[in-house]
Amino acid sequence: MNLSGKVALVTGASRGIGRACALKLSSLGAKVVVNYSKNQAAADEVVAAIKANGCEAIAVQGDVSQFVAAQSVVKATLDAFGRLDILVNNAGTTRDTLLAIMKEEEFDTVIQTNLKSVFNMSKAALRQMMKQKYGRIVNMTSVAGIVGNPGQTNYSASKAGIIGFTKAMAKEYGGKNIYVNAVAPGYIPTDLTNVLPQEIKDGIVKLTALGRMGTPEEIANIVAFLASDDASYITGQVIAADGGMT
DSSP states (O other), X not given: OOOTTOEEEETTTTSHHHHHHHHHHHHTTOEEEEEESSOHHHHHHHHHHHHHTTOOEEEEEOOTTSHHHHXXXXXXXXXXXXXXXXXXXXXXOOOOOOGXXXXXXXXXXXXXXXXXXXXXXXXXXXXXXXXXXXXEEEEEOOTHHHHOOTTOHHHHHHHHHHHHHHHHXXXXXXXXXXXXXXXXXXXXXXXXXXXXXXXXXXXXXXXXXXXXXXXXXXHHHHHHHHHSGGGTXXXXXXXXXXXXXX
């Protein structure tokens, strides 16, 4: 895979899967925009790691759950690099609790951060990608969006929404050479999942065919493939990277 000459924007790229995606895409030659919401120090560290390998990157702050901020992040990308070829919609959050005691705010926050951000960023990037007649969008969903997960009605709904969004947008813009796919990770150790009790983590691992957790780097490898021209006949698809859980 060769991404030389391409510009990639990764949301929520200061840590976890987003960080791994930014590093992977840069290693294949892409110039990378590291989007973050709050943790500037972590985002700057990702940029430094990319530059240490001789590649180009910038950090751009923006809460992409807000449309105006998403537009600003895309504008900063174009101001810096002049184009936008790859968009990885990775920003996300959780507010896990059972539905009976879930607060409306906990539902709304997860939908806004996980699902609305995909709308915001995809719409903000679309004009430039149509102008270029080229675009690759990879949305981060979850196995929770495929099979559901107790205690995560909000999260599961947001991730299922991303799947529907992915398939619909792929059909709308395939004729414009804009590909839209999604990756559905299983259990990947990140800041979002590390808060789970150990017995729950052990139970999740037992559900996999491989008997182990995945890694952010394994997810990033799939994202890089879908973002590359090697995936030239794949759009509107959801790839479950879950060790055989589903």
